[in-house]
Amino acid sequence: MSTSPATSGIPSASAVARARRFSVAPMMDWTDRHCRQLHRLLSHEALLFTEMVTSAAIVHGDAHRHLRFDTVEQPVALQLGGSDPIELAKATRIAHDFGYAEINLNVGCPSDRVQSGKFGACLMAEPDLVAECVRAMRDATDRPVTVKCRIGIDDQDTEESLDRFADTMVEAGVDALYVHARKAWLKGLSPKENRTIPPLDYDRVHRLRARLSPLPVMINGGIDTLETAVAEMAVTDGVMLGRAAYHTPMLLAEVDRLFFEGTAEPITLEAVMLAMADYADKHAGEGVRINQIARHMLGLANGLPGARQFRQILSVEACKAGADSSVMHRALEAVTRHNLAEAS
Template identity: 55%
Template structure:
């Protein structure tokens, strides 16, 4: 079975973890995969120029256990994006996603990300070129609009234009992006959410795969949105800051009972961390993604303190992780 069939047949998009710059690197994804076998995991956004001209293994390598995994690309030059897709094809990603939603200044200066919402014809050219080199689905992640655009008019027109170009899968961040005046962080929080508009897009385009991103923090919320007819829900910051609560139990959306406890996840990470250290890596490169694992639980503060203070020290090994875990298990035993 090819990657395209695998990704579609398994409905991996029913729940996914958003691409988050500086967060969803390969270490983070291995960690998340231990909590959910089925959710789609996205890479950090990688720019097409970086793939074409940069260190390809460093940018594209991942562990086989991360599947299903999507590569998110940023760019606005159809030929460059097509070349990036061609280069990445041997890596065997399950999906390639074009970023039309990131509002950061450096993204705008490169004329890609959310600013592309203003030029759907250019986006159509980009995805057409990408599809010509892809052997997996090419999808689009976008906002409901930018700046003074009226989302109720702009979003359906954007979707319809790209659907004519062959895109049948959209991940929609249910907020506008303000390209001037708001920081990227503020753009994730200040513009009001409009989940209803994204739900309406699924009703308007029933033949398309429509997934919602933005403001979803729990699996119960995700389930409620799926019950409204959406094809998928994407979790962002909640999956990073409180991964145990956001991801453990997620496989219920595929009818599977995979519910590891947090301590089990820590122990399952040990072989991966030991291999990373043996290759010359540093402990904190992995454990920085694990700080929120016990969020809200007894001993969570001690867990974070040990990892924050000791994992970055020269020569730190898995004994630090186990010492941090003792802060949690000891607190539970004392309760």
């Protein structure tokens, strides 16, 4: 585990651009360093994102706690939340020293807490301020600076307002855009409802990508199968999956073959479980509890006989006092037993 800022082994800008062909979305309370360790086992190539971290937390808080990551997770993008160009620049400098491959600005989160801090999706209404933030961040690092946004908010005209927003980002020198193909309704819908109720409009993202080319535009929102993701590659520069990748992580084992022309055999469930057990043993001395790791692994056996028992062991047994990596071995055995029973 990196215990101090990393200055070597940082992917080049061209390597990061290639990794954007497939990325796992930043998800609050989910895409922490333990989750990214798991996802990197499954795909060596995909771009992984941190949870959103506010610029204030980095500048005024414990930067090491928020930013530390294992270099084996690379390429990793840090997603920042904020709207103060000076503070975002300071946070970007700190993140640069930790070795992040890309710095991304959140202009898509619709939560009340984020709105009250004047960042996230509400910034779609203030493209000039976002441009100031992007320029300040670019001045603070030579790594790619990107923006993740929605196609619009509330009553905005998604044709006119999104074009204006995107053009302003281009003028500010943004390196790429990740676009969630839904509006965010800041008034009247909860963050959870904003993930499903506003209709998806993939065509709007396709038109934006054609208009902005050669600026890379990646699409996000509602993509729940690799088949859909592969189809989107014909009309976008990359796809970003969130909940589908988290809840059914084994689909990531096919990503290198489908998106990066990988030829290696996909990793097996057994190999993943043994590697994560070793990871848990390695970090037990740091005070990392087994359930902090196991909670990200619940969906690994989805679709297999014994999956229910697998999830139960990881979710219940891992929370008990004294639980250790043997929990992961027992979960694997539950699936193995069912498979052997079916084969006999």
